[in-house]
Amino acid sequence: MDLDALTHTSGEWLRATGPDSDIVMSSRIRLARNLADYPFPNRASDAVRADIEQLLRGEIAKSPAGKKLQYVQIDALETLDRQFLVERQLISRELSENHGQRGVGISPEENVSLMVNEEDHLRMQVLRSGFALEECWRDIDAIDDAIESSVTYAFSEQFGYLTACPTNVGTGIRVSVLLHLPGLVMTKEIQKVFQALQKIGLAVRGLYGEGSQAMGDFYQISNQATLGKGEEQIIKTIKDVIPNILAYERKVRTTLVQENRQNLHDQVSRALGNLKHARQISSEETMHLLSSVRMGINLGLIHDLEIPTLNELFIHTQPAHLQKLRHERMETAERNAARADYIRQRLTVPPSTN
């Protein structure tokens, strides 16, 4: 896979074409699976890890979905390229930072990624733009079935799929939806949402998953428990609760526009002005301003700019992307200048038509 070629593109899941994509950035389902005959990666020697990697790489290549995937040997990549894949959400931080032989199979649309020797032997992930959990489930279930038909997963009649960390035992499923909730953040209603979600066993995380800060008003809602419920039931819990959050976010946005249109218009327009004129800008400020502009577009306060462009900018302004775009290593100050240049260039040319 030519990683450099990816720098100017963006994954299918950023195209903002899916349902409710004004608020739902993406839907994602990942499954954690392990081979029955091998120790978990954290217990495996380098030689055993190499065996696992070779075996699963072969199985992926043979599977129907795998035929379209490009396989990237993660341990052969430089730090910058690994970070680049993390920023695109194609691999996890865990896979990037792990040691030993490991890899990932990535679909050309960047919506399927199968990670080998992450925390578990196999982590399969399907991403979709917008609110599309059923499609994610259909795709990942097919991929899982195909691989399971030729390997023996570690499975217990009592517990279900066995995983390196007990939090994934059972279904091994993590269902998550990435939401853009600037209205609830602005009106400070977001805490109520978090409390309600916690009560039904759902977790709230930032853009880059576990332990990451909630930047740019993005929140990942996902299931905590993987045990004691079937996959469909876990998906249904999230699928049922999300529309309530969407309705809540839309309601506060409408109220904000009705009661304070001028203030809101001023804020989103100035955010765009700062993005278009900054000569140096941090990643954090970028996320914050892009978030305002994204809401401004959705509320019809900003024209001549498209959501996919904004979605791309969230990813393309991350450190590794900037450095790959410039083909050079850069320190923070240089990145802040390069980021400002890139944003200015992207926002002052006519929006792309795709």
Place this chain on the structure above:
Amino acid sequence: MDLDALTHTSGEWLRATGPDSDIVMSSRIRLARNLADYPFPNRASDAVRADIEQLLRGEIAKSPAGKKLQYVQIDALETLDRQFLVERQLISRELSENHGQRGVGISPEENVSLMVNEEDHLRMQVLRSGFALEECWRDIDAIDDAIESSVTYAFSEQFGYLTACPTNVGTGIRVSVLLHLPGLVMTKEIQKVFQALQKIGLAVRGLYGEGSQAMGDFYQISNQATLGKGEEQIIKTIKDVIPNILAYERKVRTTLVQENRQNLHDQVSRALGNLKHARQISSEETMHLLSSVRMGINLGLIHDLEIPTLNELFIHTQPAHLQKLRHERMETAERNAARADYIRQRLTVPPSTN
């Protein structure tokens, strides 16, 4: 004089054509004079004020300079129009807020204004763009001589010209230079300048003179004493000290650009971005941002924008100007929106060629 016609124009002194106009916005000299045979305005009855006004209006009309002046009866104007003339620096706050019959003769270029029944019977003012005190003095001295040839001024052999307030007795002269000193403000060196000026008997005031706040990094430097020194000597004191301040401001600007070009470029560029994108903006923030942009143009960090446009915006975004432009009375919130609209419109069309 058609005040409405003025709303879209700006005075000669804003054209930034004079010497050192990167830093010196304008030079101004005013003379305070009183008629020998009448009490000072604050001691005069309404009937006597009316007599004074009629007499001086006639004298102004007869004088060589007066033939070109348009005379405006201030007491016949609405509050908004009076405020409008204050904002353009054509009349003082005192003349605007005084009572009884009073007026002002204004030259078409808006660089001469002769106020009748201000604190004194006659206040004569000449404004010039840039650092041009000698030209101001030549013009105002000629106007003063012409009027003095046909009226008798209150004059004491011992003290000189007599005035309503003792601070103006003697020469009745106030010499002032309006400086834009963003570099000295940013580097916090400005206090040193103030202290040095105070030691040589010069006062520092804001854009609108006595009691006004220093907004947008504008400072008026003027003489305190009018007694005990001749006019030329007072002018010379200011004329000699200003080049030192200009050199100081230019030095800190150069240092700022050399040592912190990126930060400075970011700051001035974002200031322009906010001006171009705001949907509501206060007068104070406007001054602050325009000040940054003005410095950015002078330092070559901002292109495609001319200093006269900026100078005009400082005046045209004042409350009365905005209301006259819109032909309606507006509360603060409405003005903040109108101001943002006006600025956006002025900064997004190509700069005027005059």
